[in-house]
Amino acid sequence: MQTVNPFRAILLVLVLLTQLWALPAYALDPPDSVEKAFKEKFPNADGNKWTHTGDKPREYVVEFNEGNRKMKAFYDSKGTLIETEYEINPDQLPLLVKQALETQFQHFKILKSYVIERNDNPHAYELTIKSDGVKTVLIMSKDGYMIAR
Numbered sequence: 534m535q536t537v538n539p540f541r542a543i544l545l546v547l548v549l550l551t552q553l554w555a556l557p558a559y560a561l562d563p564p565d566s567v568e569k570a571f572k573e574k575f576p577n578a579d580g581n582k583w584t585h586t587g588d589k590p591r592e593y594v595v596e597f598n599e600g601n602r603k604m605k606a607f608y609d610s611k612g613t614l615i616e617t618e619y620e621i622n623p624d625q626l627p628l629l630v631k632q633a634l635e636t637q638f639q640h641f642k643i644l645k646s647y648v649i650e651r652n653d654n655p656h657a658y659e660l661t662i663k664s665d666g667v668k669t670v671l672i673m674s675k676d677g678y679m680i681a682r
Contacts, residue, residue, distance in 0.1 A: 561585060563593045563608070570612035571595055575604075618649045618659065630658055633677030638664050654680065 563571075563583050571578070578597040586592045592615060593608045607615040623643040634641060641664040649657045649672065657680055660671045672681040 563595070564610060564612070566612035567593045567608045567610065570608060570614065571606060574614060575599055575606070578604075616649060616651045618647045620645060620647050622646070626658060626660075627675050627677070629677035630660075630673050630675065633673060633679075634660070634662070637679075638662060638669075640664060644668070 561583050562568075563585075571581075575597065578595075578599055580596075580598045582596045584594050584596075586594065591610060593610070595606050595608070597604055597606070602619050604617060604619040606617045609615055623646045626643075626646055634643070641662045643660055643662055645661040647659040649659050651657070654674065656675045658673050658675070660673065662669050662671065669682065671679060673679055
């Protein structure tokens with residue numbers, strides 16, 4: 534009969550407990566108020582995958598498809614929509630955003646571009662750019678003004 538190394542058994546239990554503890558960060562059922570608000574706003578959403586931020590206050594994040602568009606929506610615990618975002622082709626960026634990038638970031642390449650819609654700033658743009666080997670994330674208004682970097 535083989536004996537079990539107690540240190541290996543403890544290590545195995547710890548690994549299993551760690552995996553179980555991490556599960557809620559990967560998938561969860563949102564509160565009813567959040568799910569109801571989401572279904573009202575996006576009745577044709579498909580492939581819903583819920584997660585949450587670890588921040589306080591916690592935000593509930595749902596990734597979903599609406600038609601051919603992949604989207605994310607962020608809700609607070611009361612079901613208030615905070616933000617939506619979806620990826621767009623850089624060719625679809627407003628002219629003023631393109632011009633601002635050309636004057637402020639010489640020799641850049643746009644890696645990803647997203648439309649961000651919030652109540653306080655509709656149609657902002659999140660851009661991941663690479664310039665001189667450095668990746669930078671920018672948030673710009675539709676008028677080409679920098680909101681965050």
